[in-house]
Amino acid sequence: MEQLTKYFRVLIPIAYLIGVAGISVKIDSPQYFRVTTFFVPLSFLMLILFHKPNSRRFWLIMGLIGIMGFSIEAIGTNTGVIFGRYTYGASLGPSLFGTPFNMAINWMMLVYLVAFVLQRWNTSLALKSVASAIILTVFDWILEPVAIRLDMWSWDWVTPPLHNYIGWFLFSLLVFGIFYRFSPKLYNPLANLFALMHGLFFIALNLIFRLI
Numbered sequence: 124m125e126q127l128t129k130y131f132r133v134l135i136p137i138a139y140l141i142g143v144a145g146i147s148v149k150i151d152s153p154q155y156f157r158v159t160t161f162f163v164p165l166s167f168l169m170l171i172l173f174h175k176p177n178s179r180r181f182w183l184i185m186g187l188i189g190i191m192g193f194s195i196e197a198i199g200t201n202t203g204v205i206f207g208r209y210t211y212g213a214s215l216g217p218s219l220f221g222t223p224f225n226m227a228i229n230w231m232m233l234v235y236l237v238a239f240v241l242q243r244w245n246t247s248l249a250l251k252s253v254a255s256a257i258i259l260t261v262f263d264w265i266l267e268p269v270a271i272r273l274d275m276w277s278w279d280w281v282t283p284p285l286h287n288y289i290g291w292f293l294f295s296l297l298v299f300g301i302f303y304r305f306s307p308k309l310y311n312p313l314a315n316l317f318a319l320m321h322g323l324f325f326i327a328l329n330l331i332f333r334l335i
Contacts, residue, residue, distance in 0.1 A: 128312050131169060135313065139320045143327050146273065150335060156273045160216030163225045167232045170317050175310040184306045185231050188298055192230025195294050197222040200276075206291070207284040212274035230298070233259060236321065238302055239314040248303050255303075256295035262322070263291045269328045 142162070149156075174181075197220040199205040215223035237255045244251055267283050270276055278284075 128173065131173075131313055132316060135169070135316055136320055139324045143324060143331070146328060147331050147335075150272070150332075156214040156275075157216070159214045159273065159275065160225065163215070163228050163232075166317070166321075167228050170232065170235070170311070170313060173311050173313045176307060178307055180305065181307055184302060185235070188234050188302060189227035189231045191298060192234075193222060193224070193227035196226045196230075199290070203279075205294070206287040208279040209276050209283075209287075210279075211276045214274045215276075233262070234295075234298055234302055235309070236314060236318040238299065238306070239309045239311060240318050242309055248300065251303055252296055252299040255299040256292050259295040259299075260288050260292045262325070264288065265322075265325050265329055268332060269325050272328075272332050 145158075146156070195205060199207075200209055200211060200221050203209075211218060211221060211223055215225045217224055237258050241251055241255055241258075244254075267287075271278070
């Protein structure tokens with residue numbers, strides 16, 4: 124497993140760099156963006172492959188986060204109440220109720236990565252949950268221009284309304300409160316690298332799209 128970890132520490136940055144380069148070159152070819160359909164679950168699979176401990180409680184919590192994430196997105200896109208009026212595009216793959224199944228995986232992955240980075244912060248559950256919710260809301264702010272350009276979703280108002288970020292913060296606060304309360308301590312030799320590369324990936328694309 125140690126040798127495999129070393130291999131993935133090289134593979135992960137390369138994969139993200141190829142993603143940035145490929146998207147930049149194929150920016151005028153929307154069909155190329157459907158690679159996201161496979162990239163999201165494969166990234167999560169690689170991440171979780173190195174997770175310990177694989178307890179029943181951990182998977183119950185992760186499953187709950189996935190169901191909650193998918194449900195809030197489905198309610199959001201069908202009512203426009205929680206985040207504002209938006210519609211998912213084709214890039215994220217198969218969907219139900221107008222909501223891609225990948226959104227469940229996306230929420231699980233984001234919560235896992237932020238929780239892993241902050242788990243050693245010795246503070247109260249409430250303060251850690253607030254800090255985590257702020258980080259995820261800032262990430263959404265960085266993600267939005269990229270997601271719109273890659274046909275992940277689009278807004279009726281062209282740009283996301285303010286209450287999208289309010290909705291993200293409040294829902295993230297709830298999710299992290301549950302996760303920190305019930306999830307066991309996380310161990311994953313690749314989580315910090317994944318968190319760094321995932322953040323840099325969307326920051327880089329955000330900057331590139333401003334120039335193109």
